[in-house]
Amino acid sequence: MICTVTLNASIDKAYQLSEPLRRGAVQRVARVINRAGGKGLNCARAVRTLGEDVIATGFVGGHNGRMLTELLAEDGIPEAFVRVAGETRCCVNALDPDGCSTELLEPGEPVALADVHALREAVGRLVRGASVVTLNGSLPEGAPTGTYRDLGTDARAAGARVLLDSSGAALLAGLEARPALVKPNAEELAQALGREVATMAEVVEAARELQARGVADVVVSLGSEGAVMASEEGTFRGIAPQIEAVNPVGSGDTMVGAFAVALVRGLSAPERLAFAMACAGANCLSPATGSFDLAVAHRLMDQVTVELVA
Numbered sequence: 001m002i003c004t005v006t007l008n009a010s011i012d013k014a015y016q017l018s019e020p021l022r023r024g025a026v027q028r029v030a031r032v033i034n035r036a037g038g039k040g041l042n043c044a045r046a047v048r049t050l051g052e053d054v055i056a057t058g059f060v061g062g063h064n065g066r067m068l069t070e071l072l073a074e075d076g077i078p079e080a081f082v083r084v085a086g087e088t089r090c091c092v093n094a095l096d097p098d099g100c101s102t103e104l105l106e107p108g109e110p111v112a113l114a115d116v117h118a119l120r121e122a123v124g125r126l127v128r129g130a131s132v133v134t135l136n137g138s139l140p141e142g143a144p145t146g147t148y149r150d151l152g153t154d155a156r157a158a159g160a161r162v163l164l165d166s167s168g169a170a171l172l173a174g175l176e177a178r179p180a181l182v183k184p185n186a187e188e189l190a191q192a193l194g195r196e197v198a199t200m201a202e203v204v205e206a207a208r209e210l211q212a213r214g215v216a217d218v219v220v221s222l223g224s225e226g227a228v229m230a231s232e233e234g235t236f237r238g239i240a241p242q243i244e245a246v247n248p249v250g251s252g253d254t255m256v257g258a259f260a261v262a263l264v265r266g267l268s269a270p271e272r273l274a275f276a277m278a279c280a281g282a283n284c285l286s287p288a289t290g291s292f293d294l295a296v297a298h299r300l301m302d303q304v305t306v307e308l309v310a
């Protein structure tokens with residue numbers, strides 16, 4: 001069982017436009033796809049698509065919270081969310097015909113400390129049946145900076161492996177739980193280390209530096225440029241398949257879900273990277289945010305190249 005934790009869940013609205021987004025104009029939306037969103041739920045959908053057992057937790061509230069749990073049920077994902085007073089947010093992803101996406105992310109309402117304690121208890125219960133726990137996304141206002149450190153430490157003490165995909169102070173504090181994997185993109189990595197990470201050599205060096213802080217796998221995702229993975233088995237560079245992306249949003253989240261599955265299945269480090277990149281590539285080819293077609297992922301598997309760099 002893989003347990004995903006989403007503290008800042010949202011209803012994700014993918015607006016497909018028939019012409020590019022124009023500032024200040026009135027534009028009609030050709031098609032709307034609503035999804036139970038937030039990074040952990042994109043991740044949960046990837047796990048479900050790959051056929052492993054998953055349970056989703058985090059915070060939901062209000063009308064949007066009810067809609068979110070209904071959407072999750074449609075996706076076949078069991079949930080044990082903590083209900084909170086604040087309304088769950090909506091996030092809009094406006095997609096131009098060429099795949100260019102403009103995201104508008106609501107901040108979300110604050111949570112109370114009592115909610116954070118309730119979540120810690122919920123994760124503590126769920127982790128008894130889970131071998132992997134994923135901690136995804138930003139923290140809502142009201143959740144202490146050390147929330148991922150605490151959740152991660154509890155999960156590890158219960159024998160689960162922890163995958164962390166966050167940024168800024170939440171990511172840095174979460175490193176103290178010694179996760180099995182962190183997956184920053186280049187911008188998040190640069191922010192975490194407080195320095196520019198521009199060239200491939202700098203990415204490799206930065207990934208290894210973070211790995212030396214006690215993280216088993218550091219995966220730096222680089223969009224269409226693929227990914228770099230510093231692991232106990234060496235440092236690898238993954239070259240992404242050449243595709244025409246339709247909706248790349250949630251590719252990193254899909255990657256984390258695929259890594260959780262790959263860990264459960266005992267794949268080697270280069271196999272984990274190739275598997276996760278194929279699933280992330282398939283996510284780029286699906287118009288709905290954070291979902292992919294398994295057959296497409298299988299097809300892309302042969303088009304991902306992984307090489308040992310150090």
Ligand SMILES: Nc1ncnc2c1ncn2[C@@H]1O[C@H](COP(=O)(O)OP(=O)(O)OP(=O)(O)O)[C@@H](O)[C@H]1O
Binds near residue numbers: 278
């Ligand atoms: N245009 C693309 N072509 C091929 N593969 C892509 C493309 N964009 C993303 N990917 C794949 O998805 C992975 C994750 O993408 P990215 O680095 O954009 O993640 P991210 O910034 O964390 O995204 P998000 O937070 O929205 O999930 C990449 O490492 C790559 O394997």
Ligand SMILES: [Mg+2]
Binds near residue numbers: 165185252253
């Ligand atoms: Mg990401």
